[in-house]
Amino acid sequence: MNTKRVLVAMAVVAWSCASALGAQKNGEVWHDTAGHVVNAHGGGVLAHKGKFYLYGEHKVYGKAGNKAHVGVHMYSSDDLENWKDEGIALKVEEKTGHDIEDGCILERPKVLFCEKTGKFVMFFHLELKGQGYGAARVGIAVADKPQGPYKFLRSLRPNAKDWPMNVPESERNEDTKSKFMSAERPWGGRGSLWGKFFDGGQMCRDMTLFKDDDGKAWHVFASEDNSTLHIAELTEDYLDYTGRWWRMAEKDWTEAPAICKKDGWYYLIGSGCTGWKPNAARSYRARAITGPWEKLGNPCKGVNPANNLGPELTWGGQSNFILKKGDNEYIAMFDIWHPENQVDSRLVWLPVTFGADGTISIEWK
Numbered sequence: 001m002n003t004k005r006v007l008v009a010m011a012v013v014a015w016s017c018a019s020a021l022g023a024q025k026n027g028e029v030w031h032d033t034a035g036h037v038v039n040a041h042g043g044g045v046l047a048h049k050g051k052f053y054l055y056g057e058h059k060v061y062g063k064a065g066n067k068a069h070v071g072v073h074m075y076s077s078d079d080l081e082n083w084k085d086e087g088i089a090l091k092v093e094e095k096t097g098h099d100i101e102d103g104c105i106l107e108r109p110k111v112l113f114c115e116k117t118g119k120f121v122m123f124f125h126l127e128l129k130g131q132g133y134g135a136a137r138v139g140i141a142v143a144d145k146p147q148g149p150y151k152f153l154r155s156l157r158p159n160a161k162d163w164p165m166n167v168p169e170s171e172r173n174e175d176t177k178s179k180f181m182s183a184e185r186p187w188g189g190r191g192s193l194w195g196k197f198f199d200g201g202q203m204c205r206d207m208t209l210f211k212d213d214d215g216k217a218w219h220v221f222a223s224e225d226n227s228t229l230h231i232a233e234l235t236e237d238y239l240d241y242t243g244r245w246w247r248m249a250e251k252d253w254t255e256a257p258a259i260c261k262k263d264g265w266y267y268l269i270g271s272g273c274t275g276w277k278p279n280a281a282r283s284y285r286a287r288a289i290t291g292p293w294e295k296l297g298n299p300c301k302g303v304n305p306a307n308n309l310g311p312e313l314t315w316g317g318q319s320n321f322i323l324k325k326g327d328n329e330y331i332a333m334f335d336i337w338h339p340e341n342q343v344d345s346r347l348v349w350l351p352v353t354f355g356a357d358g359t360i361s362i363e364w365k
């Protein structure tokens with residue numbers, strides 16, 4: 001047995017003690033319809049033709065789970081409760097030097113359906129094998145069916161040689177770029193950096209996809225060493241960038257972006273920048289996805305009784321997606337990470353409440 005098989009087998013043995021099917025409980029182990037542990041993290045849900053498709057990082061047992069050894073796991077459901085295992089939608093590759101080689105870091109996969117082409121398009125955060133978190137790329141894959149198999153197309157750093165739309169035409173010069181080469185992190189080191197990556201393309205780490213009512217798709221990602229979010233418009237086939245992109249939440253150090261739209265407001269929730277360790281969530285809203293974005297407070301409320309953690313540490317979790325289930329039904333999704341054994345990371349799905357004052361809140365249940 002090769003190492004990968006051993007890791008997968010250990011994960012299955014350790015976590016396949018099936019409990020009775022039924023309600024999935026926040027922060028507890030979730031089981032699929034076959035009684036195995038649901039293994040899909042940092043991902044999102046695609047609602048398509050009356051069904052739901054959950055995509056997420058397949059984690060293996062132990063610290064090895066911090067790297068990708070299997071791929072993107074997919075489950076389907078009619079009710080968001082009973083999840084059927086549909087297998088690995090995008091597999092890592094054995095070939096040495098492949099962008100998604102076994103042992104790379106493949107995080108936060110999201111899938112959109114493109115009406116124009118009839119294809120399912122997957123974006124994810126990709127770190128090339130052996131480079132830690134230095135590569136900061138996006139990976140793109142495509143499939144004919146929601147289940148896949150997804151064909152890996154390419155990885156890249158987006159928006160090379162394209163100016164942020166927030167910079168007026170009259171200021172698009174070397175002097176402006178030079179101001180965005182090495183701003184300080186609050187705790188030292190690099191920060192606001194798009195100027196530095198103008199030629200080679202912008203860094204891309206934690207990310208989400210958002211499809212607007214007009215069918216236009218947007219890629220939202222932590223860039224500039226995670227200091228600032230970028231919102232990039234995608235082409236009609238969702239497979240490329242138009243080159244129009246905006247910066248938001250400059251030097252707020254917001255990761256784990258998740259976005260939704262309700263009654264003409266765009267809302268974004270995210271976490272601070274403390275790696276796998278939880279911190280307080282934050283939220284923003286805007287009338288246009290391109291901004292300006294107004295910073296709101298921490299949307300989380302209540303305490304997770306399993307660990308006694310409240311909003312100050314997002315119940316021990318980190319945001320990953322907001323699903324619009326119906327016109328008035330939105331579900332915010334979080335992961336409680338266990339970097340010592342990521343296969344034991346826990347899912348938390350909670351309804352989003354929209355206040356009359358235009359704020360959002362998410363209460364532990």
Ligand code: GAL
Binds near residue numbers: 274318
């Ligand atoms: C988190 C991020 C995760 C993962 C982790 C690595 O902040 O949200 O997706 O990249 O850092 O430390």
